[in-house]
Amino acid sequence: MPVTHTDVIIPTLEGEMPAFFCRPTEGDRLPAVLLLMEAFGLTPHIRDVAVRIAQEGYAVLVPNLYYREGGVTFGYDEVEQGMATMWRLDFGQPMEQDLKAAIAHLKSQPEINPDRIGVTGFCLGGGLTFLAACRFSSDLAAAAPFYGVVFDEWIEAVQDITVPIMLFFGGQDPFINRDRIQQIEARFQELDKAYDLKLYPDANHGFFCHERESYHPDAAADAWEELTQFFRHHLRGKPLVSQRSALE
Numbered sequence: 001m002p003v004t005h006t007d008v009i010i011p012t013l014e015g016e017m018p019a020f021f022c023r024p025t026e027g028d029r030l031p032a033v034l035l036l037m038e039a040f041g042l043t044p045h046i047r048d049v050a051v052r053i054a055q056e057g058y059a060v061l062v063p064n065l066y067y068r069e070g071g072v073t074f075g076y077d078e079v080e081q082g083m084a085t086m087w088r089l090d091f092g093q094p095m096e097q098d099l100k101a102a103i104a105h106l107k108s109q110p111e112i113n114p115d116r117i118g119v120t121g122f123c124l125g126g127g128l129t130f131l132a133a134c135r136f137s138s139d140l141a142a143a144a145p146f147y148g149v150v151f152d153e154w155i156e157a158v159q160d161i162t163v164p165i166m167l168f169f170g171g172q173d174p175f176i177n178r179d180r181i182q183q184i185e186a187r188f189q190e191l192d193k194a195y196d197l198k199l200y201p202d203a204n205h206g207f208f209c210h211e212r213e214s215y216h217p218d219a220a221a222d223a224w225e226e227l228t229q230f231f232r233h234h235l236r237g238k239p240l241v242s243q244r245s246a247l248e
Contacts, residue, residue: 001024001054001055001056001057002024002025002026003023003024003025003051003054004022004023004024004025005020005021005022005023005047005050005051005054006020006021006022007019007020007021008020008021008061008105010063010101010102010105011101012067012097012098012101013097013101014068014094014097015067015068016067017063017064017065017067017098017101017102018042018063018064018067018071019061019062019063019064019102019105020042020046020047020050020061020062020064021059021060021061021062022050022051022054022059022060023054023058023059023060023111024054024055024057024058024059027057027111028110028111029111029112029113030057030058030059030111030112030113030116031057031058031059031112031113031116031117031118031141031231031235031236032058032059032060032061032106032109032112032113032116032117032118032235033053033058033059033060033061033117033118033119033120033231033235034060034061034063034099034102034103034106034117034118034119034120034132035049035050035053035060035061035062035119035120035121035125036062036063036065036119036120036121036122036124036125036126036128036129036132037062037063037064037065037121037122037124037125038082038121038122038123038124038125038206038209039074039082039083039085039086039123039124040073040074040075040076040078040082040123041064041066041071041072041073041074041082041085042062042063042064042066042071042073043073043074045209045210045211046062046122046125047062049122050062052224053120053231056228056231056232057236058118058231058235059106059109059111059112061102061105061106063098063101063102065089065095065098065124065128066085066089069085069088072085076209076211076212076213086124089124091151095128095131096131096135099128099131099132099135099136100135100136103117103132103136103139103140107139115141116141116235116236117139117140117141117235118140118141118142118143118144118231118234118235119132119133119140119142119143119144120143120144120145120146120227120231121145121146121148122146122147122148122206122208122209123146123147123148123205123206124148124149125145125146125148126145126146126147126148126149126168127145127148127149127150127151127154128148129143129144129145129146129148130143130145130148130150130154130167131154133145133161133163133165134154134157134158134160134161135157135160137160137161137162137163138162140163141163141164141234141235142163142164142165142166142230142231142234142235143161143163143164143165143166144165144166144167144168144227144230144231145165145167145168146168146208146223147168147169147170147173147175147176147205147206147207148176149175149176150176150180150184155183155184155187158184158187158188158191158193159191161193164194164230164234165194165195165196166195166196166197166198166226166227166230167184167195167196167197167198168197168198168200168208168223168226168227169181169197169198169199169200170199170200170202170203170204170205170207170214170216170219171199171200171201171202171203172201172202172203172204173203173204173205174204174205175205176205181197181199185197196230198222198223198226200216200218200219200222200223202216202219203216203219204216207219207220207223208220208223208224
């Protein structure tokens, strides 16, 4: 599906937040996806993922959450720099306001169906996808976080999640270990919340990104199929197709 893309500006309480926006060249009342970036910033890889999602029939917005840092990006060999910048973010009210502004921007676009907005993200963006589900479920139709660090208070806030959610993790991830994944899953079960969780036993952190040493082709391919089916069902009303993971 042909897509068009452009850079846009999202007004926030603390200034202008640049963003990458892409959408199919045809169609209106489009379902939309808020795509949240990795710790490395709004990289070419993340832009490529946005285009791939748009080719599936969605408008996609990728805010540059490092706008207070000048919108920096890092190479995948600059792990320390990326992590340091990530941890300078304020994950409290400022981040929630940024996410709220990005969702509001999508809802304000005439070509977008405001009732069909999903959110996904990787690494930093995976954690923030989880946060968005906790804080903004009423504005979302689906959430799909990939290997995001989830703070204790966000696990506590699972009680506020009312949106369909699918979580992706790697079994060899040093940042989100099996115990943490079990804590997250136990919280959903304790509250009798519906959720889907895909754990790829041999995959590491960043398994979806083909530019990283941790890239796991089989896990990435399976996760893409799961993600696109999840969004087709919850954002476009298509029936789920039963499939067995090639990794199971």
